[in-house]
Amino acid sequence: MTDPLVTVDDLEKYYYENDTLLDRLTGAEREAVRAVDGVSFEVREGETLGVVGESGCGKSTLAETLMRLREPTGGSVTFDGDPVFDLSGTDMNAFRRRAQVMFQDPFSSLDPRMTAGEIITEPLAIHGVGTSGERRERAETLLDEVGLSADQIDRYPHEFSGGQRQRIGFARALAIDPEFIVLDEPVSALDVSVQAQVLNLLADMQAERDLTYLFIAHDLSVVRHISDRVAVMYLGEIVEIGPTEEIFEDPKHPYTKALLESVPRADTDERDRTVETIRGDVPSPRNPPSGCSFRTRCPELIQPPGLDLPQATFRGISEFRTRIENGDIDVDLRWEQVGDPDREDREAFVDSLREEAFDTELPDAEEETVSEAIRALADGDRETAAATLRERYRSPCEAIDPGLPAGEHPSACLLNEQPEDVETAREEWEADYEAPEAGASSR
Ligand code: SF4
Numbered sequence: 001m002t003d004p005l006v007t008v009d010d011l012e013k014y015y016y017e018n019d020t021l022l023d024r025l026t027g028a029e030r031e032a033v034r035a036v037d038g039v040s041f042e043v044r045e046g047e048t049l050g051v052v053g054e055s056g057c058g059k060s061t062l063a064e065t066l067m068r069l070r071e072p073t074g075g076s077v078t079f080d081g082d083p084v085f086d087l088s089g090t091d092m093n094a095f096r097r098r099a100q101v102m103f104q105d106p107f108s109s110l111d112p113r114m115t116a117g118e119i120i121t122e123p124l125a126i127h128g129v130g131t132s133g134e135r136r137e138r139a140e141t142l143l144d145e146v147g148l149s150a151d152q153i154d155r156y157p158h159e160f161s162g163g164q165r166q167r168i169g170f171a172r173a174l175a176i177d178p179e180f181i182v183l184d185e186p187v188s189a190l191d192v193s194v195q196a197q198v199l200n201l202l203a204d205m206q207a208e209r210d211l212t213y214l215f216i217a218h219d220l221s222v223v224r225h226i227s228d229r230v231a232v233m234y235l236g237e238i239v240e241i242g243p244t245e246e247i248f249e250d251p252k253h254p255y256t257k258a259l260l261e262s263v264p265r266a267d268t269d270e271r272d273r274t275v276e277t278i279r280g281d282v283p284s285p286r287n288p289p290s291g292c293s294f295r296t297r298c299p300e301l302i303q304p305p306g307l308d309l310p311q312a313t314f315r316g317i318s319e320f321r322t323r324i325e326n327g328d329i330d331v332d333l334r335w336e337q338v339g340d341p342d343r344e345d346r347e348a349f350v351d352s353l354r355e356e357a358f359d360t361e362l363p364d365a366e367e368e369t370v371s372e373a374i375r376a377l378a379d380g381d382r383e384t385a386a387a388t389l390r391e392r393y394r395s396p397c398e399a400i401d402p403g404l405p406a407g408e409h410p411s412a413c414l415l416n417e418q419p420e421d422v423e424t425a426r427e428e429w430e431a432d433y434e435a436p437e438a439g440a441s442s443r
Pocket of ligand 1 (some may be wrong): 253254255292293294295296298299300301302397402412413414415
């Protein structure tokens with residue numbers, strides 16, 4: 001195993017809302033949007049670390065913050081032993097030469113008013129490398145190396161295809177001989193056939209120049225093709241990291257499993273495969289769920305001690321509870337649908353919502369609890385409805401925030417090995433937990 005070139009430790013990038021002077025004077029509470037929330041990992045010399053996750057999970061913010069294109073709100077990044085956030089002057093310039101970024105969109109990331117040659121030589125000019133003639137020669141060589149031709153040097157971006165523009169972006173990133181390149185969704189905007197060519201080019205250049213890559217993508221199959229290790233991100237956190245083949249063959253985190261489930265496979269008959277998509281929306285980073293950030297969508301959500309329902313039943317009830325907690329059920333509309341404007345027949349309301357929310361029978365105790373919650377909802381008492389469900393179906397996943405333990409393939413899930421402090425917190429939670437009576441109200 002090679003040494004780490006980049007070490008990211010507990011990196012945070014929060015944005016704050018209600019944070020103007022006026023907000024402070026009026027006493028408005030500052031709200032944190034946790035775009036990157038305590039992320040730690042290493043990128044080893046000569047490797048490609050893939051970072052994958054749905055859009056909005058914070059992976060691009062992570063890359064920009066570690067490159068110091070955005071200021072962090074916490075944590076540290078070390079590049080070849082130097083603390084990046086403390087660098088200034090010539091040390092910062094040296095870092096900017098050794099670490100480069102290639103951005104996602106080949107249509108907007110290149111200045112349309114500059115020729116390919118000007119785009120590629122700009123970093124050389126900024127860093128005062130060579131004469132203008134030497135820089136032009138270098139650009140011609142780089143154009144050849146990335147599979148274009150030196151005589152295209154005076155053309156403008158609009159004269160190139162998407163794949164060719166991405167090659168120009170890559171030539172620019174290579175211009176000052178960096179050691180480390182952040183590739184932010186470098187092939188997402190390209191056709192599949194062109195993607196493969198660009199990925200091959202990236203791999204060839206890495207082998208030739210001993211480059212280290214941080215490769216960001218939302219497409220798992222792309223990441224598999226190029227990465228030595230993969231980090232999976234969800235809502236600003238890394239939830240699993242490990243060697244690529246292990247992540248694909250033996251995923252540990254329910255989110256990684258769900259992402260893999262949703263990828264079409266060439267070796268199975270898709271008609272016979274039930275593709276389990278990830279249900280629900282990604283929660284807002286303004287108001288992330290308590291405990292495990294994936295719990296509102298997790299198919300493996302852990303049941304409280306003493307409850308042993310079929311997992312699909314528990315998940316269905318938990319999702320119903322989330323809908324109530326989020327105010328997603330329109331009570332007025334439901335009464336209208338029941339056809340009872342005077343709101344007299346609560347049982348009709350219960351039957352109507354019960355039927356819409358669950359397509360199977362529930363065990364008697366759950367039927368009783370769910371019906372009691374719906375009755376409270378029918379009375380317009382959303383708090384009590386939610387509390388009734390919360391009391392019986394409270395998962396340890398909502399009380400305990402899983403951590404990412406040390407190791408080659410850790411996962412931030414309570415079903416897997418956890419750091420000691422998390423294990424202790426869970427033991428204490430379980431010791432304090434008192435199972436409620438079936439159907440018992442929390443009131
Ligand atoms: S901790 Fe719980 S909610 Fe989170 S991924 Fe694991 S099982 Fe799912």
